[in-house]
Amino acid sequence: MKDKPLLLVVDDLIQNVELLEALLVPHHYEVITATSGQEALLAIAGNAIDLILSDVKMPGMDGFELTARVRRDPANQLVPIILVTALRETSDRIKGIEAGCDDFLSKPINKEELLARVRSLLKVKAYDDLMQNYRRELEAEVIKRTEELSALTVTLTDNNKAMRRFVPEQFLRHLGRSTIDEVKLGDHTSANMAVMFADIRQFSTLSEQMSPEETFAFINQYLARLGPPVRNHGGFIDKYIGDGIMALFPESPESAVKCAIEMHGQLNDFNRQRQETRQEPIKIGIGLHEGRLMLGTIGEQERMDGTVISDTVNTASRIEGISKQFGIGVAVSERILFNLEDPSAYHFRFIGKVDVKGRHESVSIFEIYDGDSAELKAKKDSTKGLFERGVSAFYSEQYEQANEFFKNVLVGLPEDEACFHYMRILRKMCNA
Numbered sequence: 001m002k003d004k005p006l007l008l009v010v011d012d013l014i015q016n017v018e019l020l021e022a023l024l025v026p027h028h029y030e031v032i033t034a035t036s037g038q039e040a041l042l043a044i045a046g047n048a049i050d051l052i053l054s055d056v057k058m059p060g061m062d063g064f065e066l067t068a069r070v071r072r073d074p075a076n077q078l079v080p081i082i083l084v085t086a087l088r089e090t091s092d093r094i095k096g097i098e099a100g101c102d103d104f105l106s107k108p109i110n111k112e113e114l115l116a117r118v119r120s121l122l123k124v125k126a127y128d129d130l131m132q133n134y135r136r137e138l139e140a141e142v143i144k145r146t147e148e149l150s151a152l153t154v155t156l157t158d159n160n161k162a163m164r165r166f167v168p169e170q171f172l173r174h175l176g177r178s179t180i181d182e183v184k185l186g187d188h189t190s191a192n193m194a195v196m197f198a199d200i201r202q203f204s205t206l207s208e209q210m211s212p213e214e215t216f217a218f219i220n221q222y223l224a225r226l227g228p229p230v231r232n233h234g235g236f237i238d239k240y241i242g243d244g245i246m247a248l249f250p251e252s253p254e255s256a257v258k259c260a261i262e263m264h265g266q267l268n269d270f271n272r273q274r275q276e277t278r279q280e281p282i283k284i285g286i287g288l289h290e291g292r293l294m295l296g297t298i299g300e301q302e303r304m305d306g307t308v309i310s311d312t313v314n315t316a317s318r319i320e321g322i323s324k325q326f327g328i329g330v331a332v333s334e335r336i337l338f339n340l341e342d343p344s345a346y347h348f349r350f351i352g353k354v355d356v357k358g359r360h361e362s363v364s365i366f367e368i369y370d371g372d373s374a375e376l377k378a379k380k381d382s383t384k385g386l387f388e389r390g391v392s393a394f395y396s397e398q399y400e401q402a403n404e405f406f407k408n409v410l411v412g413l414p415e416d417e418a419c420f421h422y423m424r425i426l427r428k429m430c431n432a
Helices: 014-027 038-046 063-072 091-101 111-164 171-175 203-207 211-233 253-276 311-326 376-393 400-412 417-431
Strands: 006-010 031-034 051-055 081-085 101-105 190-202 236-241 242-250 282-300 305-311 328-334 348-354 364-369
Touching: 006 014, 006 038, 006 242, 006 282, 006 376, 014 031, 014 063, 038 051, 038 063, 051 063, 051 111, 063 081, 063 091, 081 091, 081 111, 101 111, 190 203, 190 253, 190 311, 211 242, 242 253, 242 311, 242 328, 253 282, 253 328, 253 364, 282 311, 311 328, 311 348, 311 364, 311 417, 348 376, 364 417, 376 417, 400 417
Parallel strands: 006 031, 006 051, 051 081, 081 101, 282 328
Antiparallel strands: 190 242, 190 282, 236 242, 282 305, 328 364, 348 364
16 A cells, blocks of 8 residues: 555646646655656556646647546546646637546646645545455455355255255156255155066075175166166156166156166176176066056155155066066066057067955056067067967966966977966966
8 A cells, every 4th residue: 555645747847847746745745747748658557646637738749638548548547637727718628528637727826726636536536446446356256256156056066966866856856846955755746657666586696696895886787777778768766676676657658668678688788798707697577567656755854765655666566576476577567558559569478467465456467578589589479379378278267278278388488487387386286
């Protein structure tokens, strides 16, 4: 901070310069001088001038032009300029004002008037400087806060992304929420959706051969294959259940079926990689059902979770269990099959009926085997009629006839686990 205000006196006559300097210096002002407009511009460029007193009539660059040149520089737009002149015409005063001067001092110079005008304009300059400092500080604070808010926004965005890995975005959307912070205990909604359960066959036996680290690595590699097909077909994974998943498909049963088929394609690639490292291939079972369900949050204020509650969920889980018993890849209910746009576009066969707790009527189950190899699909297509006649005979309690149909199926499809399952049941019934 300067001890004294710095004033610039400009006049081509040295006696006028000395007069102004003599009048100002005793009053605690520091004065520098210039005898031409060009010299004044150089002085202004090299110093932080607080006020300029300039004569008007000077050779070369006069006081009007000097004032205009000073005002062109944004850094000097608030520096007070007093034009010292003997001119009395109003037009001259207007010219000075238009050039950008702040005040006029008439010749001959009156000491008291000079000091009063200088003091007044320096007060204005001090106030302007104070406001400028405040503005700069405010701008710096705004920049700082903006950077902090930007960093906070990035953090919040990252947090929301991280949270979406635990709570699916579609789940929040169905609850009418955009972020996890907005979710309240008891939020719920109802909708028609297809529900999928998928599980690894004989995982317990498989995991016994691995360390905990290997088990988690294996599960994550496997799940990394199943996640993308779910998203590709408009679904979202609601829960990971050990080695299994539960997924929801809000759009249509068709999406769930196409996802299940793609999952088996991904599984085939995964198994090829495992076989390259001499690891056993794995099998999965998928169960699909469609119906009305409720999505919502349950728990208590300190710990809550998103969940789905419905008979539809229980039935889908039961169907996945049936797929395991029959050794089939994809098992679907009749509600899934008959709500497809064109069921005949898929390879399927009737597997049987299943009783579900809480339901009075059995649920008809079908196998969709589009995810099987071309050879296996052809075998199932060629034996489909015999197999379904065997199933029909079984439910008609024509057990010997059913057994013969299943034996004939095994001639063309010796690896048909569903046939073996029925034949084991028939054998137990005969031995009972």
